[in-house]
Amino acid sequence: MKVVNTDIPDVKIIEPRVFGDDRGFFLETFRDDWFRENCADVTFVQDNHSKSSQGILRGLHYQLEHTQGKLVRVTHGSVFDVAVDMRKNSVSYGQWFGTELSAENKRQMWVPAGFAHGFYVTSESAEFLYKCTDYYHPESEVSLAYNDTKLSIDWPLVNGKAPSLSAKDEQAHSFDTAPKFEG
Template structure:
């Protein structure tokens, strides 16, 4: 595995070494010792799997208590994945980092606790899987607006059309009004 730094030091792209031939391919999708050494020492307690169609944007989600670090990847299709730093004490507070994750590149993104996370589906459909460091706690969940002008995420919108959002995500808060971390 190759761990790639991003413009926000705590967020990492993990690129696997893929071995393949005419029979197919093999790669390690997770290795605890490498993850601990290169990203962070964490224990994952929950795995999630979702499927979405082109133009769907899920996020930007986070939990204010029972915060979740997320190790995310795509097993079918392609998404543009984003992490936004919500840690007020961080020099990168309010900044975002994005990465294209796909079946083809097999890359993963490590999104630590203290970040809002979301993704936009750029292919016809995508299946998205992720590991979490704490359990889903809907009573502590928040949504940050996907189009907050202060954050200014450069989403690769299909035909320039507004993304399809859930009712919860349409009610997302601007960064200036959002619950953030110390």
């Protein structure tokens, strides 16, 4: 596995080493000792798996308590994955990073605790997996508006159409009104 640094030092892209032939492929997706040494010294406690159709945007979500770092990847289809630094005392506070994650490129992204995270499905459908460093705690989740003008995230919207959002995400906070992560 190889770590690719991003414009936000704490957010990392992980590119796996893929072994393949005419029968298929093999790759290692996670190894605790390697991850601790090369990305972050964390413990994962929960794995999640979601499936979404094209045009769905999930997020941007973060937690004020029971904060979750997330190691994310796509096993079917492709998404545009985004992390926004909500850590009030960080040098990259308010900055975002986005990249394509797909079944084809097999990349993963490490999103540390204190970041809002979301993804937009660019393929017909996508299956998204994520390892989390804390258990899901809905009472401390915050939704940040995907289209906040202060953030100006360049989402690759299919046919320029507005994404499909959950009711919670339709009521999301702007960056200025969203509670900030103090941890």
